[in-house]
Every structure is written in C-alpha cells, then in structure tokens.
Amino acid sequence: MKCHLCNDKGCYREGKVCQKSPQLDNLPEEELKMLKTASEIEKEFYCQMTRLEEIVEFAKRMNYKRIGIAFCIGLFNEAKIVADIFTEKGFEVFSAICKIGSVDKETLDLPKLKKGKEAVCNPIGQAEALNRKKTDLNIVIGLCVGHDILFQKHSDAPSTVLIVKDRVLAHNPAGAIYTPYHLRRITGE
Structure with missing residues (x-):
C-alpha cells in the first residue's frame, strides 16, 4: 500500500475499498x-x-484508574503538571523518569554527551516499573526517538504520546513540515 500517493481518498467518504482490513x-x-x-x-x-x-x-x-507516565528528565516540570491534572481528575498516577536505575553509559559502552558519570536512558526499565504498578494506560512525555519505541514495545498497558521530544522545535515536530526553512534544510533543497 502507498496511501500517501492516493489522490481521491475514496476510503474516507465514498466507502471505496482498496484493500480489505481484516484486523477490524x-x-x-x-x-x-x-x-x-x-x-x-x-x-x-x-x-x-x-x-x-x-x-x-x-x-x-x-x-481506567491507574495512569502511568513515562517521561524524559528534560520534561520533569511538564510531567509533574500532567500528573497533577490526572490526580485532580481522580486517577491514581505513577511515573517513571528516563534515568530510572541510574545505569552509567560506560557500563554499556555507549557514547556520552560529556565526560564523567552519565546515566543512560532506560525505557525498558520505565516500562517494567509501570508494568509492576499494573497501570491501565501509559502516557509518554518527551522520550527520545528509539527510547519511545522501546518503551511502547515493553509496556503491558496501552500507551499514547502526549509530548514528542523535538529539542529544536519546542517539542512540536510538525513544525519541521510547516516551516519552509526547516523543510528546505531537511529535503536539501
């Protein structure tokens, strides 16, 4: 399938079936x-x-009663605000920060941003921590690309993303598509 190349989008209002959808x-x-x-x-x-x-x-x-929040340390304040909102709405909230377990990057031979001790992000540890709390729904706040994928792969509960990390565009990755400067730079035009 290459739905992104379709011009008529007949599946939307006309009931056109290009491919049967057995998963539903x-x-x-x-x-x-x-x-x-x-x-x-x-x-x-x-x-x-x-x-x-x-x-x-x-x-x-x-x-759902038990909400999990898997968040990046760089979005600590945002995670706290979201946790407070869910708590005020009557949910029991659990959270797991990306540096959970404090494993030094050196132990896994991973590149560091600077010299000295630096904890690796631990999305699998975040998922396992929230799995132990038996959360009903997990919310991802600002996990790095790849870390978010690992978290969702290992999460027992369904998960959704509230904030996608994009350090350049204030966590608004769609801005790269809507801003001609960034789009030209990305496409090399």
Whole structure:
C-alpha cells in the first residue's frame, strides 16, 4: 500500500475499498471498546479539546484508574503538571523518569554527551516499573526517538504520546513540515 500517493481518498467518504482490513473484522472486546470510545470523543468534541483533555476523557470512558507516565528528565516540570491534572481528575498516577536505575553509559559502552558519570536512558526499565504498578494506560512525555519505541514495545498497558521530544522545535515536530526553512534544510533543497 502507498496511501500517501492516493489522490481521491475514496476510503474516507465514498466507502471505496482498496484493500480489505481484516484486523477490524474480529477485534477483541477491549480493542473494540477503545475504537468506539475514540470515535465517540471525536464526534462529541471535534476541534474543541486539546490532546491532554482527550486523553483524560478517553481514560475516564475506558474506566481506567491507574495512569502511568513515562517521561524524559528534560520534561520533569511538564510531567509533574500532567500528573497533577490526572490526580485532580481522580486517577491514581505513577511515573517513571528516563534515568530510572541510574545505569552509567560506560557500563554499556555507549557514547556520552560529556565526560564523567552519565546515566543512560532506560525505557525498558520505565516500562517494567509501570508494568509492576499494573497501570491501565501509559502516557509518554518527551522520550527520545528509539527510547519511545522501546518503551511502547515493553509496556503491558496501552500507551499514547502526549509530548514528542523535538529539542529544536519546542517539542512540536510538525513544525519541521510547516516551516519552509526547516523543510528546505531537511529535503536539501
């Protein structure tokens, strides 16, 4: 499939089927509930809620009680604000910082930003810590590319991303597409 090359997008409103989607034929009950809940929120609050509000609403409607937050040390303040919001909304919140376990990069022969001790980010450790707390939903806040992938791979609970790390664009990676300067630099034009 190369949906990005499609000009008519007939699947959207016309019911055109380019490829059968067997993964939706026999969804497990929990996944069907997620799909339904997401669709209800989209219908009721389209262009009215921030992503943060949508995550809170989704968690409520899914009857989640235990929220996990996997965050980068560089977004400590943002993680605290999000944790406080979820706590105020009645959820039990657990969090795992990226440097959990404080394993020095030297022990894994990893490159360092500077000399001396430097803890490696530990997304697998973050996932395991939240798995032990049996979280219902995990929220990713600013994990590095690759670390976010490892976290999501090892997380027992479903996870969503609230903040994507982009140090250059104030954590707004879409800015690279919308800003001609960055787009030209990236494409080499």
